[in-house]
Amino acid sequence: MPTTPEVLFVCVHNAGRSQMAAGLLHHHAQGRVTVRSAGSAPADTINPAVLEVMNELGLDLSQEFPKKLTTDAVEAADVVITMGCGDACPVFPGKRYLDWELTDPAGKSIEDVRPIRDDIDRRVRALLAELVPEAAK
Template sequence: MSTKPTVLFVCVHNAGRSQMAAAFTAALSAGAVEVLSAGSEPSDRINPVAVAVMEEIGIDISANRPRILTTSAVQASDVVITMGCGDTCPVFPGKRYEDWELDDPAGRDIVTVRRIRDDIRTRVEALLAGILQDE
């Protein structure tokens, strides 16, 4: 296991919110954090509007693919951030869990998805400030 903290982002389809959060975490931590993302019912592709709004700020998630949530991913993580997946995420003692209430970008217009993106960025910045301060 890595000495870096590992953060897992989980949403239902792993096509929007969790992908944006993972991308922000990877970019803003400059490699200081291992990042995973998964979905309880993964979609077959990333939300194209999420891809577009991330591209607007220079982060390319177009090659990402939704992944299924596994018990091993949760076990490997220090922090598990859920985003609307409810009780489908397994809970293990000693892990830090947070539930971020965020609108699902699926089927939303670009203005709404930009707002969701910016909300995610703010949350990731706060998360990283706490995680990296503990190092």
């Protein structure tokens, strides 16, 4: 029986991009992928504009919170996706690393965060189709 792939999304504050990516992948994967997110320097709370644009899709992130990036989280992941955390993410042999260049939603309006969310959603759907081909059908 194949194991469930694990994806870790990492950004600096774990308050915007990585939270949106984790929420979207969790939603689309419906249990077929283990999803985590973390930050190299986590913020205190999730960006309110991020909460709002995710609510627009019916995804409630209000119970989520920024988490500190740990070596264990990286070791457990099959795919590590960084979003502007630079060299803060530890690198382990045998892991697949992707760097998604995305605008940081910090300080942006809801109108400015929506296109970032939509860009992340497209990337997440493509990643899911690659990790779990039957999910794309």
